[in-house]
Amino acid sequence: MSRAHGALDRSSSRLGWMDTLRGLSILLVILHHSTQIVTAPFADDPNPPAVLEPFIFLSEFFAPFRMPMLMFLSGLLISGSLKRTAGQYVWGKLRRILWPIIVWTAVFNLALIAGGGSLPGMPWEWAFWNTYLWFMQFVLVYYLVALLTKWVPAWAFILLGFVGMFLLPDDTLIQRLFYLMPFFFLGAFIERFWDRFVAAINVPVAIALTAIPLALGLASAFWVPLWYEPFAAVPGLLGILALARVAVYIPDAGWLRPVRFVGQYSLIFYVVHYPAYAAIFNIAERVGVTHPAVVLPVVFLVTLAVSTGFALIGRRLPFSLLFELPRRMWPKRAAA
Template identity: 30%
Template sequence: MVKTFPSRFEWMDVLRGWSIVLVVFNHAILFASSLPVGSPEIAWVLNQLFAPVRMPLMVFLSGLLVAPSLARGWKRYLGGKARRVLYPYIVWSAIALVMLYFWDIRDGLVGGVEPHAATAWEPLRVLYDPLEHLWFLYDLFLFYVIALVVTRISPLWIAAASLVAAAVVPDFSSRRFLFLLVFFMLGVWMSQHPGVLNRVLAPRWVVWACAAVSLGTVVAIGLGIGLRYAAVSAPFAAAGIGLAIIAARQLEGADVLRPVRFVGRDSLVYYLVHWWPTSLGVALGAATGNGWIAILTGMGMGLLASTGVAWLIRACPPVNWLFSAPQRNIVPTEARSRDSF
């Protein structure tokens, strides 16, 4: 029997959109914290509450689309990921390198950042030490490659092994990679078994259980337990993802969420573009001496600049070549500009 896979759902765009907003919020807080104005304590608390779910949700959604992509053949699968993940990683790494060589900084355009002397060997770091915020594309492409290579092994086994490894690996980048691989592979397994996600989330007791576990995030933060890319946060992340999917499915068509769906459809554009405008906005807002104004100004500039680029792609489709490799004899269109993770 030939399996049928779900097409794109609006609830996925809603969740991607909210994830991107939370990413921008997180980065605005980090930039503000590097300045004398600092970040308000409540902002840090809110950021910690969202930390267990924010990136695991994004990779889980990416994993949900792996099976239908693989069903088209490994060449089309790998080619698609190279065009829409590896290619923009290389392009935006080049942009980051230009900024590094010209301004001698990384970690944003301005604001409390120590100069980094650029060496002739700096471009080689793109192969093993992603610049700026580009680590996510680097890791995501490797996730897609792993999913292709281990098709004969159940994704659940890969997820379990990754969770164990994440619990013992001391290096932060490696631990982050392994922890996110857990949720990517869970998404891959769900994509191989259409309907399972619906059955898992359908019982009312599951909703209450997810809510109860999610409340445990508050307790953990109060006890000072680190939940950012830590194996111990896996239950909190899973519960948060479950609640997020349930809520998004209930509200996916709401008019008030139209801007969020727009962000979700162009999540790649928003993720890549927001970094530098957000850092600039935070620096400008910090001039007021108010941490909240700095954070909100940074978020506003990051989201507005990204929205401007997303609309520019629609007006001038070749701009999309910054985000997706051009294909021979194919002219970019508005539909093709909507590449998300």
């Protein structure tokens, strides 16, 4: 079996190339948010500090791919989960996705209060849950909908996503839900036909097709930022397929181990980074560290350090309860 044909075989180890792509995407998310909070004071300035321009460029260049790639990778290995019973499948998603949503929504809102703010709403109101965790909320919805792929083909949900993204109002959360849906279900679809996909698109063709994400990124950076823009969805899908086809040859090199680590613990990095970078930026302001050339790297690197610390302890009780519930909530009954 060639490396490409066996790229989704998890029988012996984790898939390093997927961890690398996931890790890079998470790092870009953290860099984007670090850039966002540092550039916010200059939002109305026609000439923001030049030192910020490379970071703004990177943020806008990768806008069409950061979250879509994470969604694609989330859908890419779903068939193994669907082999479980419906109860086991749903419980797995509730304890590993819904639970950290609940925990870190509470953390986020408590941080708002501690910072002198007020709650945006009560727990029974949507405003309470309308936080940076929208990504995980979407993933949970897609995983639950994916139960239907036992009877409904994945491509039907790709089409449904396109219908929704064009018909629903722009720049709304519900439109974003439908925009990202095709990326998740493209992963589910490609998984089932992976060998055909690999055979149909050889490496030279895939490398040539990477011109698509390159062009899309440049358009986003120099023309208009393509944040969940429906007309960018098709080239975005094609670009992600090309990147995935090439990425299976990413070596398991030692220098990529930190990136793979981030990918392996992507959920922890995602839920921790947002309150971490906001707190770090506020601390920097209070101690007088305000120059963008200093504060942006500090926010990014310290956020990474804090998130890494949580990742290192996050699989051990009791810290693991911040990120997932135990597989079994109560011990087995002893046989009579």
